[in-house]
Each structure stands twice: as structure tokens, then as C-alpha cells.
Amino acid sequence: MISTLLLAVAADGIAKFGAAIGAGISAVGAGIGIGRIGGQAMDAMARQPEVMNKLFTNMIVAAALIEGVALFAVVVAFLCI
Amino acid sequence: MKYVKLIVCMMMLSFMGMPAMAASEEGGKLNTSEIVVEHIKDSYAWHVTTIGDRAIVIDLPVIVRSSTGWHIFSTARFAEESDVKGYRMGPDNLAIATQGDNAGKIVELQNGVEVRPFDISITKTVAVMMINVVVLLCCILIPARWYRRHKASDPAPGGFTGFIELIIDYVEENIIKPGIGNGYEKYSPYLLTCFFFILTNNLMGIIPFPPGGGNVTGNITITFFLALCTFIVTQVSGTKHYWKDIFWPDVPLPLKVFPLIPLIEFVSIFTKPFALMIRLFANMMAGHAIALSLTCIIFVVAAIGGATFLGMSAISVVMSIFMMCLELLVCFIQAMVFTMLSSIFIGLARAKAE
Numbered sequence: 001m002i003s004t005l006l007l008a009v010a011a012d013g014i015a016k017f018g019a020a021i022g023a024g025i026s027a028v029g030a031g032i033g034i035g036r037i038g039g040q041a042m043d044a045m046a047r048q049p050e051v052m053n054k055l056f057t058n059m060i061v062a063a064a065l066i067e068g069v070a071l072f073a074v075v076v077a078f079l080c081i
Numbered sequence: 082m083k084y085v086k087l088i089v090c091m092m093m094l095s096f097m098g099m100p101a102m103a104a105s106e107e108g109g110k111l112n113t114s115e116i117v118v119e120h121i122k123d124s125y126a127w128h129v130t131t132i133g134d135r136a137i138v139i140d141l142p143v144i145v146r147s148s149t150g151w152h153i154f155s156t157a158r159f160a161e162e163s164d165v166k167g168y169r170m171g172p173d174n175l176a177i178a179t180q181g182d183n184a185g186k187i188v189e190l191q192n193g194v195e196v197r198p199f200d201i202s203i204t205k206t207v208a209v210m211m212i213n214v215v216v217l218l219c220c221i222l223i224p225a226r227w228y229r230r231h232k233a234s235d236p237a238p239g240g241f242t243g244f245i246e247l248i249i250d251y252v253e254e255n256i257i258k259p260g261i262g263n264g265y266e267k268y269s270p271y272l273l274t275c276f277f278f279i280l281t282n283n284l285m286g287i288i289p290f291p292p293g294g295g296n297v298t299g300n301i302t303i304t305f306f307l308a309l310c311t312f313i314v315t316q317v318s319g320t321k322h323y324w325k326d327i328f329w330p331d332v333p334l335p336l337k338v339f340p341l342i343p344l345i346e347f348v349s350i351f352t353k354p355f356a357l358m359i360r361l362f363a364n365m366m367a368g369h370a371i372a373l374s375l376t377c378i379i380f381v382v383a384a385i386g387g388a389t390f391l392g393m394s395a396i397s398v399v400m401s402i403f404m405m406c407l408e409l410l411v412c413f414i415q416a417m418v419f420t421m422l423s424s425i426f427i428g429l430a431r432a433k434a435e
Binding site: 060068071075078 | 114255356359360362363364366367414415417418421
């Protein structure tokens with residue numbers, strides 16, 4: 001019973017804790033995804049320098065889409081604060 | 082004359098000391114998340130800055146239809162501080178609630194009960210959007226005059242007109258044409274409007290002082306409307322083949338009888354514009370939040386004082402410059418990605434049977 005009382009009092013703190021952890025994990029996900037895209041784009045550009053511009057544009061687009069997903073998580077975290 | 086660049090540089094560097102002056106003596110903990118949210122949120126008055134004791138606020142008109150009819154007046158007629166019950170009283174039984182469900186909004190007090198009237202006030206987001214629309218119209222219509230006055234065989238324009246033509250040509254060739262295919266001219270007006278509206282609002286949002294500095298695209302209602310427009314244009318231009326592919330796709334019978342794949346396809350009609358909305362909203366809101374948080378670092382370390390203060394302020398300024406450059410890039414990228422995905426969705430909807 002004491003633990004539930006404690007939980008009720010700490011509920012606000014737990015919400016912020018959850019929000020921070022969620023945003024952190026989504027940042028890790030975005031980092032891994034965009035890092036892989038960037039790395040493979042670098043490989044491709046080194047192999048074929050003449051299509052560098054097209055590769056760069058497509059890399060930016062793919063990175064923006066991944067970032068969109070990561071920011072879904074940020075929006076949810078914002079709602080928890 | 083040749084030292085002008087050096088002198089301007091030195092002057093700009095000297096502004097680095099300004100945040101130190103701005104951090105005033107404050108008793109109590111600084112609530113940074115409250116400051117950040119207050120700048121990003123919509124509000125009835127445009128709070129520009131606080132010099133010393135005086136707050137410089139642009140009071141915007143309130144246009145409300147309550148039970149007693151239409152009321153149009155300035156926000157200055159609301160009380161500065163909230164009274165005992167948590168309302169900032171105004172004329173005609175209207176007040177701004179500061180707590181509860183309608184916190185921050187105008188409510189009508191009918192015998193103590195809060196009722197939300199029909200509220201079409203010019204809030205900060207609306208006022209900033211109107212300013213940005215004027216800027217956008219100037220940037221597009223003034224170069225458009227050049228094209229009315231010259232023939233197609235004249236040499237290309239230079240200056241501002243040439244710059245706008247460069248951007249429009251880039252968007253048309255690399256974003257609209259590949260996405261839609263042939264017949265793209267019909268959709269160019271909508272997609273170019275989309276691109277330039279989002280770009281202008283994003284760019285004006287990262288300027289820290291008025292007339293810029295309003296958070297327009299970081300407001301989910303604005304991005305909702307943009308996504309709604311894309312949704313409507315996509316569905317209206319759907320061919321019969323497109324609808325057939327959704328409700329009776331070319332997959333093995335057990336998958337479409339259930340109806341599993343048709344259900345997934347039907348839901349995806351709505352999730353694609355939803356993702357557009359959230360992507361733009363979250364990117365812009367996160368950018369504003371980061372810029373504001375980095376500035377708040379200065380105010381947080383002001384209480385500590387001394388060497389920490391100077392060091393952290395310098396770090397904060399450097400990080401802010403870096404984040405602003407990144408924000409500039411993100412503004413372009415988000416406008417481009419929104420337009421690109423819209424054009425791809427429209428192109429997919431116009432797919433003909435092979």
C-alpha cells in the first residue's frame with residue numbers, strides 16, 4: 001500500500017523519466033539509421049564520383065524520412081512531459 | 082573602406098557579451114521548459130521582449146462570438162494578472178482562463194461556468210502567417226511581372242527574378258516532374274505554392290526578432306491543413322486503376338478476401354498525409370525548441386556566475402550558431418521533402434494500367 005502511495009506521488013516524475021528515456025532511444029535509432037545511409041552514400045560516391053549530386057540529393061531525402069520517424073517519438077515524448 | 086568587413090566582424094563578435102547583460106536577477110529556479118513551450122505555443126498577444134520592467138507586447142485583435150453577439154476588441158483590455166479564480170478578466174463576461182481544460186484560451190463566464198465561444202481571433206500564429214504571406218506574395222508576384230513584360234525569346238533575367246526562377250526551375254525539374262510524370266503542369270501551381278509557403282514560413286520562423294520569429298509551421302493545425310490539401314488533391318486525381326489497386330489488388334485470393342490487403346491499403350491512404358503532417362510539425366517544433374533551449378542555458382548558468390557563466394555563455398553562442406545553420410538546412414529540406422512526397426503521392430494516384 002505504501003508503494004502505491006509512493007507511486008502516486010512520484011507519478012509526475014515517472015512521466016518525465018519515461019519521456020526522456022523515450023526521446024533518447026529514438027535519437028539512438030535515428031543516429032543508427034542516418035549513419036548507415038550516410039556511410040553507404042559515401043561508399044557509392046567514392047565508387048562513382050560523377051553521380052555525386054544525385055546521390056547526395058537522395059541521401060538527404062532518405063535522411064529526412066528517417067528523421068520524420070524519430071520525431072514521431074519526440075512528439076509523443078513531448079506529450080508526456 | 083577596406084577595413085569595413087573587419088570592423089563589422091568585430092562589432093558582431095562584441096554582441097557575444099550581450100546575453101550576459103540580458104540575464105536579469107531572478108529569484109527562484111528558472112523553469113526552462115515553461116519558457117520554451119510559451120514561445121512555441123500560440124497566444125493572443127505577441128510578446129516581443131521585456132526590457133527591464135516593461136514588457137513590449139503587440140496586442141492583437143480578439144474576434145469572438147459569444148452568447149451576447151460578436152465582440153471585437155484588443156487583447157489589451159484583458160487584465161494583466163489573473164484574479165482569485167484564475168481568470169484574466171476582460172469585457173463582456175469574457176476572460177482568459179489560466180488553468181484547467183481551457184487554459185490559455187478565451188472563455189465566456191456564464192454564471193461561473195466556462196463556455197468556449199466561437200473564437201476566430203487574430204492570434205500570434207495567424208498574424209505571423211499573414212505577414213509571411215505578404216512576404217511570399219512580394220517574392221513571387223514582383224518577379225512574375227518580369228515575365229509578363231518580356232517575350233520568351235529574351236535573354237534570361239538576372240538579379241532577384243533570376244534567383245526566384247532558379248528555385249522554381251529546380252523544384253519543377255527535380256521534384257514535380259519526376260514525381261508526377263507527364264501532365265505535371267496541372268499540379269505545378271499547387272505544389273509550388275506548397276513548397277514556397279512552407280519554405281517562407283520556415284525561414285521567417287528562425288529569424289529571432291519581429292516581423293519574423295513566429296512559430297507557424299511548428300503548429301500542428303497549419304501542417305494538418307497542408308496535409309489535408311495534399312490528401313484532397315491526391316484523392317481527386319485518383320484514376321480508376323488506383324482505386325482498383327486499393328480495394329481489389331493483384332494479390333493471391335486468400336489475402337484479399339478477408340479483406341486484409343484492401344484494409345491495409347485503405348488505412349495507408351490516411352497514414353501517408355498523416356506522416357507528412359507530423360514530419361513537418363515535429364521537425365520545425367524541435368528546431369525552435371532546441372534554439373530556445375540553447376539560449377536558456379545562458380539564463381540557467383547566470384545564477385552560478387563567474388567563470389562558468391562566461392564559459393557556458395560562449396559555448397551557448399557557438400552551439401546556437403551551429404544549430405541555426407542546421408535549422409536553415411532543415412528548413413529547405415523539410416519544404417523539399419513535403420513537396421516531393423506530395424508529388425509522388427499524386428503521381429501514384431494517377432497511375433494508369435500498364
